[in-house]
Each structure stands twice: as structure tokens, then as C-alpha cells.
Amino acid sequence: MSTRRRSPVTPVRVEPHRCTAPEKRRLLGTTPFFAALDARQLDEVAEVFVQRNFTAGETIHRAGDPAERLSIVVAGQVKISRPSVDGQDVLLGLLGPYEHFGSLLELGDAACRDDAVAHSDCCVLSTDAESFHALLERFPPVALATLALVAARLREAQATIEQLSTYPVPRRVAATLLALAERLGADDDDAGGVLIGVALSRQDLADMTGATVETVSRVLSDFRRRGWIGSGRQWVSVRDRESLEAIARG
Amino acid sequence: MSTRRRSPVTPVRVEPHRCTAPEKRRLLGTTPFFAALDARQLDEVAEVFVQRNFTAGETIHRAGDPAERLSIVVAGQVKISRPSVDGQDVLLGLLGPYEHFGSLLELGDAACRDDAVAHSDCCVLSTDAESFHALLERFPPVALATLALVAARLREAQATIEQLSTYPVPRRVAATLLALAERLGADDDDAGGVLIGVALSRQDLADMTGATVETVSRVLSDFRRRGWIGSGRQWVSVRDRESLEAIARG
DNA sequence: CGAGTCTTTGATTAGGATCAATTGCTGTGG
DNA sequence: CCACAGCAATTGATCCTAATCAAAGACTCG
Numbered sequence: 001m002s003t004r005r006r007s008p009v010t011p012v013r014v015e016p017h018r019c020t021a022p023e024k025r026r027l028l029g030t031t032p033f034f035a036a037l038d039a040r041q042l043d044e045v046a047e048v049f050v051q052r053n054f055t056a057g058e059t060i061h062r063a064g065d066p067a068e069r070l071s072i073v074v075a076g077q078v079k080i081s082r083p084s085v086d087g088q089d090v091l092l093g094l095l096g097p098y099e100h101f102g103s104l105l106e107l108g109d110a111a112c113r114d115d116a117v118a119h120s121d122c123c124v125l126s127t128d129a130e131s132f133h134a135l136l137e138r139f140p141p142v143a144l145a146t147l148a149l150v151a152a153r154l155r156e157a158q159a160t161i162e163q164l165s166t167y168p169v170p171r172r173v174a175a176t177l178l179a180l181a182e183r184l185g186a187d188d189d190d191a192g193g194v195l196i197g198v199a200l201s202r203q204d205l206a207d208m209t210g211a212t213v214e215t216v217s218r219v220l221s222d223f224r225r226r227g228w229i230g231s232g233r234q235w236v237s238v239r240d241r242e243s244l245e246a247i248a249r250g
Numbered sequence: 251m252s253t254r255r256r257s258p259v260t261p262v263r264v265e266p267h268r269c270t271a272p273e274k275r276r277l278l279g280t281t282p283f284f285a286a287l288d289a290r291q292l293d294e295v296a297e298v299f300v301q302r303n304f305t306a307g308e309t310i311h312r313a314g315d316p317a318e319r320l321s322i323v324v325a326g327q328v329k330i331s332r333p334s335v336d337g338q339d340v341l342l343g344l345l346g347p348y349e350h351f352g353s354l355l356e357l358g359d360a361a362c363r364d365d366a367v368a369h370s371d372c373c374v375l376s377t378d379a380e381s382f383h384a385l386l387e388r389f390p391p392v393a394l395a396t397l398a399l400v401a402a403r404l405r406e407a408q409a410t411i412e413q414l415s416t417y418p419v420p421r422r423v424a425a426t427l428l429a430l431a432e433r434l435g436a437d438d439d440d441a442g443g444v445l446i447g448v449a450l451s452r453q454d455l456a457d458m459t460g461a462t463v464e465t466v467s468r469v470l471s472d473f474r475r476r477g478w479i480g481s482g483r484q485w486v487s488v489r490d491r492e493s494l495e496a497i498a499r500g
Numbered sequence: 501c502g503a504g505t506c507t508t509t510g511a512t513t514a515g516g517a518t519c520a521a522t523t524g525c526t527g528t529g530g
Numbered sequence: 531c532c533a534c535a536g537c538a539a540t541t542g543a544t545c546c547t548a549a550t551c552a553a554a555g556a557c558t559c560g
Contacts, residue, residue: 082412084412085500086500088415088416090411090412104401105398113405113408136394136397137390137394140387140390140393143390143394143397144387144393146397147354147386147393147396147397150397151354151355151400153404154403155363157404157408157411158332158342158407160411161340161410161411161414162332162340164411164415164460165338165340165414165457165460166334166460168515169515201538201539202538202539202540203538207415210414212516212517212518213538213539214516214517214519214539215515215516215517217538217541218516218540220539221540231539232525232539233524233525233526233538233539234538418547451505451506451507452506453506461548462550463507464509464550464551465547465548465549467506467509468548470507470508471508471509482507482556482557483505483506483507483557484506
């Protein structure tokens with residue numbers, strides 16, 4: 001068929017390295033959290049962060065674990081999902097570099113509500129909630145940056161609520177694809193579209209849109225037949241942004 | 251019928267007053283934003299806040315207005331809803347005393363995404379985004395408190411996303427009623443339940459749960475027949491928390 | 501009392517979920 | 531290198547939840 005190909009164009013990322021101290025400092029400095037700090041201050045920050053690598057599919061933490069760490073993705077992607085008894089997971093975030101997950105503030109005995117899984121091989125810097133809280137108090141600009149990040153997340157969440165409340169599935173799928181292409185678009189697969197640069201199963205898409213695998217598959221087949229997207233096992237690429245936007249707008 | 255009554259037990263609140271300066275200071279001090287500040291600091295804060303009263307139904311701001319003010323409810327309730335072209339509004343928040351709305355940070359030319367309407371007569375303290383930003387920088391504890399508030403909102407939003415993605419309507423309605431009773435429960439109407447202390451139309455409930463008025467009405471009728479709630483025009487009271495919780499848990 | 505709004509109830513429809521196979525891709529091991 | 535195991539994706543058939551369409555009842559207020 002015109003819009004089908006057989007091999008996922010997604011190059012897989014691997015990162016089996018260990019950060020040196022100065023590297024760690026540099027990475028943290030690139031992060032929106034700590035962008036405002038100078039070299040000396042970054043040293044202080046770097047001291048409380050530890051680096052860990054995960055291979056694709058590895059579990060970072062599970063819902064129910066004590067909520068005591070804040071983590072920042074520095075390479076690769078991490079999938080945050082809320083599990084439910086009957087296996088109907090909800091995908092709350094697909095985080096790329098410089099995005100955070102875990103607990104920002106809660107020092108008490110709160111439990112994690114979500115699973116965090118390495119969606120690709122990835123590298124994560126993390127610290128315990130207590131140390132992070134100390135950083136917030138010590139460096140006011142960090143608190144402000146954090147506030148901005150959380151506020152942005154809240155806005156995204158509210159947009160998602162709006163979508164789930166009122167849009168039919170094809171519209172939600174279109175909007176989700178566009179958002180992903182925007183955030184993770186590795187431009188151009190060989191058919192001149194914007195390839196979503198992350199392994200993306202139908203199940204993932206279903207968990208993001210609150211639909212079922214089957215429905216998502218049907219919707220994508222339809223979009224593909226119309227030439228709006230290309231898709232295959234674990235990948236999607238946007239080929240006709242205009243049309244998708246029209247659907248996403250209603 | 252056993253569970254019907256004719257008059258809404260909701261007492262309407264009225265507040266046609268004007269805060270004196272010390273009153274304003276005291277109110278701000280009770281707010282989670284500024285609880286950590288001392289009297290002198292509160293004076294400074296109070297200077298940039300102005301008080302406004304609204305009568306029930308009055309519009310505070312509309313989606314599309316420039317996003318330039320942060321407001322804190324000090325009495326009454328404010329309804330935050332996201333309008334959509336086809337009138338399918340989404341109710342994002344029903345705010346009571348000490349909850350905030352408006353823009354925390356965006357100093358640019360951002361536009362409000364939501365309508366804010368006085369849901370009851372209410373009293374609001376507000377300031378412009380710029381002044382608030384200055385307060386955040388001047389008083390680090392305020393930034394931390396704000397961060398905690400926004401993080402809490404984010405958690406609520408994620409819970410809502412989970413519900414909308416996977417729960418059927420009766421479950422969402424039950425969960426919503428319990429949450430409202432928790433937050434706004436004026437205990438005891440004359441039938442020994444927990445009355446939700448706010449005017450609450452079926453439409454509001456529909457906008458909160460992403461369902462239609464008709465469906466909500468049917469669900470409530472069902473709950474009422476089972477004796478789990480009492481309800482009437484613009485009010486609901488929870489009479490059998492246990493059973494509702496069972497539904498809300500699935 | 502009568503207009504207007506909110507609520508309830510019924511009948512019908514449709515969007516998606518569910519159930520059930522089948523096909524196709526990938527990586528593995530003989 | 532090919533066969534096969536295993537998972538991902540597709541497609542079809544059916545069912546069901548909730549939306550839609552339509553109307554009538556209830557409460558409120560001027």
C-alpha cells in the first residue's frame with residue numbers, strides 16, 4: 001500500500017555510560033530547573049544528584065512504592081502510567097530530556113501513584129525529596145523554575161481533561177499525534193513526513209487517549225488510507241499535518 | 251418518595267461588604283500562600299491586592315481575556331470552566347475559600363483559557379501577575395507554598411484524567427459527589443446526610459464528569475431510588491457514603 | 501398566574517468496547 | 531537461512547453505554 005513500510009525507522013538509542021562529575025554538573029545546568037545557577041552553585045546541586053541508567057523496558061519505580069525521589073530525564077524517554085486493577089492503564093506522560101517525574105515536595109509517607117518505566121534506554125539524574133526541598137529553599141530561582149514547570153504540566157493536564165470530556169476518539173488521536181510530532185518529531189522518514197521519534201505501540205496510543213487498542217488501530221488505518229499518516233509496528237509518522245489539524249480542531 | 255424534598259436546603263450566602271485594610275491583611279494571612287509571613291510582610295502583600303465582590307452568576311473573566319491577574323477566593327465559590335464551540339463546557343474547578351485562579355506566572359501576552367464565574371455571591375482578592383511574580387521573588391516561602399498548591403492541583407487533575415479515561419459514568423458521578431461532600435460538605439440536612447454546601451445543578455455535575463445532563467439525571471435518580479443520596483433542584487446530599495464509595499471504587 | 505429554568509423520563513441512535521480470529525513483523529535457535 | 535514462537539496489529543461481528551432527540555413535569559420568581 002502507498003503508505004505502509006515494513007521496518008520501523010525509529011533508531012534505537014543506547015547509552016551505557018557513566019557521567020563524570022563535571023558532566024553531571026553540565027547536564028544539570030542545562031536543565032530548566034537549574035539553568036539560573038552559576039558554576040559554583042551547580043556543584044552544590046550536583047552533589048545530591050545521582051545518575052542511573054536504565055535499559056528499555058526496565059521499571060524505574062512502581063505505583064505504591066514510597067514517594068521519595070525526584071528524577072530528571074537527561075537522555076532517552078521515560079513512560080509514566082497509572083495502573084488500574086483491570087489492566088486499563090492510563091498513560092500520563094512520555095517524558096523526554098529535561099523533564100521530571102517523581103515527588104517534588106511530599107516528604108511524608110506518601111506513596112507513588114504511578115509506574116515509571118524506561119521507554120527507551122535512558123539516563124536519569126535523581127535525588128531524594130528531602131534534598132530537593134533543601135535546594136528549593138536554598139535557591140529561590142530553582143523554586144520559581146520548578147513552579148513554572150509544574151504550572152505547565154497542569155495546563156497540559158487540563159487540556160487532556162478537556163479532550164477526554166468532549167472529543168470523540170479520532171479527534172483525540174489526531175491531537176495526540178500532532179502533540180507527539182511536535183515534541184518528539186524527528187523530521188522526515190523517507191516519505192517526507194514527520195516521524196514520531198519514539199517507539200509507539202497502539203497500546204501506548206490507546207492509553208494516552210483513553211481508548212482501546214482496537215479502536216486506535218481502526219482510526220490509524222483510516223488515517224493511513226487517507227494518506228495523512230504512515231504507520232507500522234511501533235511507529236507513526238505525520239504526513240499531512242493540515243488534515244490532522246482539521247480533525248483535531250473538530 | 252422517601253428521598254425527595256422540595257426545597258433546596260442550601261442557604262445562600264451574601265457578602266456585600268468592603269474589606270478594611272487590616273481585614274485584608276488578616277485574610278491574606280489565612281491564605282496558604284501567605285501563611286508563613288509575619289505582620290509586616292503581610293502589609294507589603296496586602297498593598298498589591300485589591301478586593302472585589304461579585305454576585306452569584308456574575309462573570310469574573312472570560313476565556314480569551316488577557317491572562318494578567320491572579321485571584322484568591324476568600325468567601326463564596328467561583329466556577330472555572332473551559333468553554334467549547336458547541337456549548338459542551340468542561341468544569342475544571344469549583345473553588346472555595348483560599349483557592350486561587352488566574353495566571354500565576356505568565357507575564358507575556360497569554361490569553362485566559364477559562365471562564366471564571368461567581369458561583370455564589372463571593373469575595374475575591376486579586377493582583378496582577380507582575381506584582382505576584384515580584385512577591386514570589388521577594389518571599390521564597392510564598393514560592394514554596396504556591397508550588398505546593400499547584401502540585402496539589404496537578405495531582406487532582408491527573409486523578410480526573412484517570413477517571414475520564416477508564417470509568418463509566420455512574421462511577422465518575424459517585425466519585426465526584428464524594429469529593430464534593432468532602433470538600434464542601436455542610437453536614438446534615440434534615441434526613442441525616444451530608445449536604446453538599448453549594449448550589450449544584452445537573453448541568454454542573456455533567457460538566458464535571460464529562461457526561462450529559464440527561465445521563466447525570468438518570469444516574470442520580472437511580473442513586474436516589476436506592477437511598478444513597480437525596481437530591482432536588484440544585485442540591486445533592488450524600489446519605490449512604492459506603493455504597494457510593496463501593497461504586498466509586500468500581 | 502405564567503414565563504422561564506431545571507429536572508425527569510422515554511425512545512432511538514451511534515460511538516466505542518468487547519469478543520474472536522487472522523495476519524504480519526521480529527528476533528531466536530536449530 | 532529458514533522455521534517457529536511470540537507479540538503487535540488488523541479486521542470483523544456483536545453488544546452496550548451513553549449521547550441525542552423529544553416531551554412532559556416541577557420548582558422559582560416576578
